[in-house]
Amino acid sequence: APFCTQILADYGADVIKVEAICKGDDTRHWMMPGEIAKWKKSKGPMSNYFSAVNRNKRSLTLDIKHPEGKKVLTRLAEKADVLVENFKPGTMDRLGLGYEYLKERNQKLIYASISGYGTTGPYSNRGGYDPIAGAEAGLLHVTGEHNGPPVRPGIGLVDMATGLYLHGAILAALTARSKNGKGQRVDASLFETQVSLLTNVGLAWLNLGIEAQRWGCQHPSIVPYNGFKTKDAFLVCGATNDAQFASLCKVLGVENLLKDERFSTNPKRVHHRDILNPLLDNVFETKTTAEWAEIFDGTGLAFAPINNMEQTFAHPQADARDMVTQINVDATESGHLRLIGPAVKFGTTVASLREPPPSLGQHTAEILHELGIDAAGVEALKEKKVI
Numbered sequence: 001a002p003f004c005t006q007i008l009a010d011y012g013a014d015v016i017k018v019e020a021i022c023k024g025d026d027t028r029h030w031m032m033p034g035e036i037a038k039w040k041k042s043k044g045p046m047s048n049y050f051s052a053v054n055r056n057k058r059s060l061t062l063d064i065k066h067p068e069g070k071k072v073l074t075r076l077a078e079k080a081d082v083l084v085e086n087f088k089p090g091t092m093d094r095l096g097l098g099y100e101y102l103k104e105r106n107q108k109l110i111y112a113s114i115s116g117y118g119t120t121g122p123y124s125n126r127g128g129y130d131p132i133a134g135a136e137a138g139l140l141h142v143t144g145e146h147n148g149p150p151v152r153p154g155i156g157l158v159d160m161a162t163g164l165y166l167h168g169a170i171l172a173a174l175t176a177r178s179k180n181g182k183g184q185r186v187d188a189s190l191f192e193t194q195v196s197l198l199t200n201v202g203l204a205w206l207n208l209g210i211e212a213q214r215w216g217c218q219h220p221s222i223v224p225y226n227g228f229k230t231k232d233a234f235l236v237c238g239a240t241n242d243a244q245f246a247s248l249c250k251v252l253g254v255e256n257l258l259k260d261e262r263f264s265t266n267p268k269r270v271h272h273r274d275i276l277n278p279l280l281d282n283v284f285e286t287k288t289t290a291e292w293a294e295i296f297d298g299t300g301l302a303f304a305p306i307n308n309m310e311q312t313f314a315h316p317q318a319d320a321r322d323m324v325t326q327i328n329v330d331a332t333e334s335g336h337l338r339l340i341g342p343a344v345k346f347g348t349t350v351a352s353l354r355e356p357p358p359s360l361g362q363h364t365a366e367i368l369h370e371l372g373i374d375a376a377g378v379e380a381l382k383e384k385k386v387i
Helices: 002-010 067-079 099-105 130-136 157-180 190-197 199-208 242-252 255-259 266-271 273-284 289-296 309-313 316-320 364-370 375-383
Strands: 015-019 057-061 082-085 110-115 184-189 225-229 234-238 303-305 324-328 336-340
Touching (some): 057 364, 130 157, 130 190, 157 184, 225 273
Parallel strands (some): 015 057, 110 184
Antiparallel strands (some): 234 303, 324 336
16 A cells, blocks of 8 residues: 555655554564664654655554544545555444445545455455465465575565556546546455466466466576576576577577577477576676676667666666655654655656655644644644544
8 A cells, every 4th residue: 555655646646644643654663674773763763664655645643443533534535535545354344434434425535445355255354465465376386496495576576566556546446537426446455466467377377277387587488588697696688589599699609509409499498498598507607797798788689687786776777767866854864865766757747756754643733734623623632642
């Protein structure tokens, strides 16, 4: 949900993040070793993890279990275009804030939910996190070295992809509403996201009965297509058709492989990958990654070094496309924070970083005033520990 709503916020939406009083979002407390010294204690809990998916939002602390808190959230929903929640299915209904209740008060509301397994089905009541869905829906099964154990990807792919799916679904629901004037329920789950991402390996099982394997950096149906060790690091390159394979052999100086019938077509190369890949490994290990990059440049063949974080964010293409942005923020000791920029660029409209990630409850009074609650009312809610 945070990634979904951050995308919408980048695109101009006024996103209000409703957080538990005192504690806030759990990810505010997820810090790397040594990170705590980077943040001002006086500004409340904050982390890079939280900051990565919560810029351009306003923070409202609210106890939605309290009757007064329920009233506040209901008033927000009455005015809102979209509500996004990621509780376990049934939780919002038990709190008296379910879709049917809020729909009666705002017929145009888009009520979007993210859960582990969706709101229906035998597993709907189970909790779910990124690695849980990745395990149960096949991602971990296909990730890792060939004949090695399952491996979790280094980032939360299922979480991020679900956010991407849901932000698009919300925009589609808003488009539908512009035509029929009606809101609707939108139901996304980590499990379904990951099942959908199985794509070609999923269809290989569904239509051919071929079980997926772990291939590391290799491709199950294209050879060569791999990560290769160079003299000093690693690079990735591949040949997706026979013409590209011929070009690759010429670049590597192994034209003799073109005369080998075992490598004459891609299906044959796939069948003989255990013979071909070691031959290419031997060639790549003779030069550094930089030397190979210079050789590949201008050939038309796709290739790339396997970069670490320092290399990625120092990349000239990342700089040219504004993928790193620095923003002023009071919560850090340095007074600023570097963030990853929006991935999509627009021709006329602008996806922008307008506001830093909010401190906990930073905008509570401001938002309540917008609802017509005066200063005395805000103080009364504080005394009741509603906000």
